[in-house]
Amino acid sequence: MKNLIELGQAAKQVERLLAQASTQDKNNVLLEMAESLLQDKQTILDANTKDTDTAKEAGITETLLDRLTLSEERIESMANGLKDMVQLPDPIGLVDSMWTNEAGLKIGKQTVPLGVVGIIYEARPNVTSDAAGLCFKSGNAVILRGGKEAFHSNLAIVNSLRRALKKCDMPEAAIQLVEDTSRESSHEMMRLNRYIDVLIPRGGAGLIQAVVENATVPIIETGTGNCHVYIDKTADREMAKDIIVNAKTSRPSVCNAVETLLVHESMAESILPLIEKELTAWDVELRADEKASQFLEKAVPATELDWETEYLDYILAVKVVSSLDEAISHINQYSTGHSESIVTNDYQSSQRFHKEVDSAAVYVNASTRYTDGFEFGFGAEIGISTQKLHARGPMGLEELTSSKYIIFGNGQIR
Amino acid sequence: MKNLIELGQAAKQVERLLAQASTQDKNNVLLEMAESLLQDKQTILDANTKDTDTAKEAGITETLLDRLTLSEERIESMANGLKDMVQLPDPIGLVDSMWTNEAGLKIGKQTVPLGVVGIIYEARPNVTSDAAGLCFKSGNAVILRGGKEAFHSNLAIVNSLRRALKKCDMPEAAIQLVEDTSRESSHEMMRLNRYIDVLIPRGGAGLIQAVVENATVPIIETGTGNCHVYIDKTADREMAKDIIVNAKTSRPSVCNAVETLLVHESMAESILPLIEKELTAWDVELRADEKASQFLEKAVPATELDWETEYLDYILAVKVVSSLDEAISHINQYSTGHSESIVTNDYQSSQRFHKEVDSAAVYVNASTRYTDGFEFGFGAEIGISTQKLHARGPMGLEELTSSKYIIFGNGQIR
Numbered sequence: 001m002k003n004l005i006e007l008g009q010a011a012k013q014v015e016r017l018l019a020q021a022s023t024q025d026k027n028n029v030l031l032e033m034a035e036s037l038l039q040d041k042q043t044i045l046d047a048n049t050k051d052t053d054t055a056k057e058a059g060i061t062e063t064l065l066d067r068l069t070l071s072e073e074r075i076e077s078m079a080n081g082l083k084d085m086v087q088l089p090d091p092i093g094l095v096d097s098m099w100t101n102e103a104g105l106k107i108g109k110q111t112v113p114l115g116v117v118g119i120i121y122e123a124r125p126n127v128t129s130d131a132a133g134l135c136f137k138s139g140n141a142v143i144l145r146g147g148k149e150a151f152h153s154n155l156a157i158v159n160s161l162r163r164a165l166k167k168c169d170m171p172e173a174a175i176q177l178v179e180d181t182s183r184e185s186s187h188e189m190m191r192l193n194r195y196i197d198v199l200i201p202r203g204g205a206g207l208i209q210a211v212v213e214n215a216t217v218p219i220i221e222t223g224t225g226n227c228h229v230y231i232d233k234t235a236d237r238e239m240a241k242d243i244i245v246n247a248k249t250s251r252p253s254v255c256n257a258v259e260t261l262l263v264h265e266s267m268a269e270s271i272l273p274l275i276e277k278e279l280t281a282w283d284v285e286l287r288a289d290e291k292a293s294q295f296l297e298k299a300v301p302a303t304e305l306d307w308e309t310e311y312l313d314y315i316l317a318v319k320v321v322s323s324l325d326e327a328i329s330h331i332n333q334y335s336t337g338h339s340e341s342i343v344t345n346d347y348q349s350s351q352r353f354h355k356e357v358d359s360a361a362v363y364v365n366a367s368t369r370y371t372d373g374f375e376f377g378f379g380a381e382i383g384i385s386t387q388k389l390h391a392r393g394p395m396g397l398e399e400l401t402s403s404k405y406i407i408f409g410n411g412q413i414r
Numbered sequence: 415m416k417n418l419i420e421l422g423q424a425a426k427q428v429e430r431l432l433a434q435a436s437t438q439d440k441n442n443v444l445l446e447m448a449e450s451l452l453q454d455k456q457t458i459l460d461a462n463t464k465d466t467d468t469a470k471e472a473g474i475t476e477t478l479l480d481r482l483t484l485s486e487e488r489i490e491s492m493a494n495g496l497k498d499m500v501q502l503p504d505p506i507g508l509v510d511s512m513w514t515n516e517a518g519l520k521i522g523k524q525t526v527p528l529g530v531v532g533i534i535y536e537a538r539p540n541v542t543s544d545a546a547g548l549c550f551k552s553g554n555a556v557i558l559r560g561g562k563e564a565f566h567s568n569l570a571i572v573n574s575l576r577r578a579l580k581k582c583d584m585p586e587a588a589i590q591l592v593e594d595t596s597r598e599s600s601h602e603m604m605r606l607n608r609y610i611d612v613l614i615p616r617g618g619a620g621l622i623q624a625v626v627e628n629a630t631v632p633i634i635e636t637g638t639g640n641c642h643v644y645i646d647k648t649a650d651r652e653m654a655k656d657i658i659v660n661a662k663t664s665r666p667s668v669c670n671a672v673e674t675l676l677v678h679e680s681m682a683e684s685i686l687p688l689i690e691k692e693l694t695a696w697d698v699e700l701r702a703d704e705k706a707s708q709f710l711e712k713a714v715p716a717t718e719l720d721w722e723t724e725y726l727d728y729i730l731a732v733k734v735v736s737s738l739d740e741a742i743s744h745i746n747q748y749s750t751g752h753s754e755s756i757v758t759n760d761y762q763s764s765q766r767f768h769k770e771v772d773s774a775a776v777y778v779n780a781s782t783r784y785t786d787g788f789e790f791g792f793g794a795e796i797g798i799s800t801q802k803l804h805a806r807g808p809m810g811l812e813e814l815t816s817s818k819y820i821i822f823g824n825g826q827i828r
Contacts, residue, residue, distance in 0.1 A: 019772075099791065115802060216626055356434065362821065364821065365825055370515075376521060392818060393818070408778055411650070
């Protein structure tokens with residue numbers, strides 16, 4: 001079992017080679033990796049069974065068990081994910097523009113890989129092949145650290161991917177797994193500035209917070225989504241109802257699901273009973289402020305904590321506001337800066353919402369559930385950034401790159 | 415004296431207003447700030463005298479004293495810097511492209527301010543007005559924390575700038591100074607994630623390292639420059655000599671000055687004596703490896719430490735390498751990733767150097783001294799990033815922005 005410094009050194013050693021790999025070579029490896037996963041299907045399933053058996057004994061929740069469990073279909077879907085990456089444009093080596101400065105130097109800004117990317121994630125083994133594929137396509141070496149619950153699955157997947165690398169004469173150190181899943185090793189990884197260029201945590205709020213608190217390696221914060229839908233006074237009632245029901249119930253456990261509904265006071269009486277009726281059919285619990293409670297039959301009182309909470313569950317906080325201003329202020333105060341939507345037919349309201357709401361994705365008349373690399377048309381997603389540095393919102397291959405200036409001179413001195 | 419949390423809250427409160435300020439309003443304020451500095455010239459100079467008197471008593475070095483000292487000309491130059499920012503394009507509100515996704519949503523990526531920017535710097539009071547002006551033009555609130563040596567100067571400058579804000583009916587909290595210059599306050603600022611979006615340290619390696627080690631706020635690492643010039647076997651001798659002399663002696667105390675000269679073994683005999691002669695005239699001390707020492711009269715032996723050191727002084731490390739490969743490997747091992755230059759007439763060498771050297775600015779046949787926002791044509795510079803996340807190389811106004819997705823729908827649900 002290699003320690004983190006050895007993993008880091010191995011990654012740094014192959015960084016230069018990966019940065020220069022041709023698009024064709026990278027695509028061939030991706031196809032080979034997909035093939036390898038399919039060939040190793042049984043091995044991976046056996047390893048996964050070890051993990052799920054242990055998890056069941058430990059009394060893991062159903063949701064977590066579902067995330068952890070692989071099936072033939074899920075492995076095929078991982079392989080297809082890798083194949084799909086072949087079609088994506090290579091993000092490396094692009095020079096968008098080149099200019100000549102006063103001294104006559106030609107200056108171009110070229111995309112380059114980040115270098116070594118660290119991914120810290122939880123119990124989803126499919127992240128292993130997704131993240132490995134995206135990092136590889138963007139010329140980065142990757143060091144993966146999955147949750148201990150998924151250890152055997154992750155190891156089997158990484159072994160399979162590395163077999164493909166070897167077959168294509170690519171260095172296996174392009175994709176590495178941290179085998180020590182202790183908390184100490186996790187903290188060591190967060191401070192491995194010498195060998196890791198960027199760390200991307202993917203998981204729940206607790207994981208993200210631990211990484212923010214402890215990392216000295218530059219990080220991209222992802223995923224926490226306390227999302228809002230605001231129904232403005234001129235909203236179309238049917239549209240508003242459909243959007244809130246979709247944003248809450250189509251997949252409550254994901255980060256782009258809505259957690260708080262804000263309703264303009266002039267709409268409360270006519271729309272809240274309608275929404276309650278629809279959401280009750282989905283067993284959604286409503287936690288409402290005093291004004292909203294007047295129009296809801298089964299709501300429980302909301303507390304300050306509710307405005308801050310990302311439920312990831314069939315629960316919705318509801319608040320009546322007296323103006324667009326109050327809605328925007330509430331959102332900017334409590335949101336995690338992920339996704340917010342206004343339902344309105346008023347031009348000024350739509351413009352002000354777009355302008356004044358400070359979140360990664362700001363919608364007019366659509367469900368927040370669209371905040372996703374695939375839905376946005378990026379063809380990939382390594383996560384959804386909720387920070388403002390480097391990347392914000394869904395991150396595709398482009399967000400896994402950095403840049404350097406290449407400068408052509410003929411003897412210029414200052 | 416406000417504490418950091420109060421400063422942070424005040425900054426957050428004006429963030430929305432600043433993000434929406436019109437270009438014209440922002441430009442008017444910049445002109446007023448320039449005017450204000452000129453009007454307050456004597457007050458600022460008096461405050462500066464307090465700082466320099468204390469510094470002299472404390473036995474500060476000549477270099478530091480020079481950085482700390484203001485004069486009428488320097489204040490005028492600060493004012494002119496603010497006036498020049500008026501001419502720069504407003505980086506906020508740009509939507510480079512907009513597309514329609516499969517669901518029919520129109521999606522655009524718009525530039526927005528970072529929010530609240532923290533700047534931690536040392537003894538140069540001119541950073542106060544430069545950074546305040548650039549942050550203001552890019553719609554950000556700024557919290558400045560200069561070194562305690564420059565405290566009275568910084569306070570006088572900030573008071574002057576805030577007077578201009580007030581005169582233009584802009585909130586004074588757009589520009590704030592941390593008045594508690596203790597180490598504790600500095601550490602608290604580095605962990606003020608709730609109120610500061612991005613922290614930019616500007617200063618020596620010690621400061622940068624302290625911020626990297628302690629900050630939980632996302633940072634942009636700037637400035638450390640262990641830069642290299644490599645003289646390839648086909649280099650033009652005169653050009654090589656001019657470039658190395660310029661890169662070493664034109665301003666040794668800055669981060670884009672060269673620190674290590676690498677020479678191909680086939681060029682060593684013919685060029686090293688020439689270079690020694692020129693550099694000796696500048697009293698440059700040469701620290702050479704064994705091979706290079708054979709062709710140098712006064713060089714002292716270099717140790718491993720010399721390859722790692724950013725001297726910022728009239729000292730140059732010299733090493734003879736046997737190939738381009740060795741040169742690139744040496745650079746990628748020891749460089750801080752700032753600026754490197756190859757002097758060559760060989761096409762392949764120039765291409766490989768651009769491709770394989772992993773630094774922010776990679777030159778062919780030019781002095782490393784050009785790595786600078788003004789020289790690059792950005793019209794401004796908030797620092798030079800040596801990290802790969804968010805920004806790399808000279809940072810202008812664009813690097814003080816983030817983005818958000820604005821999405822136009824008509825009822826889309828998933």
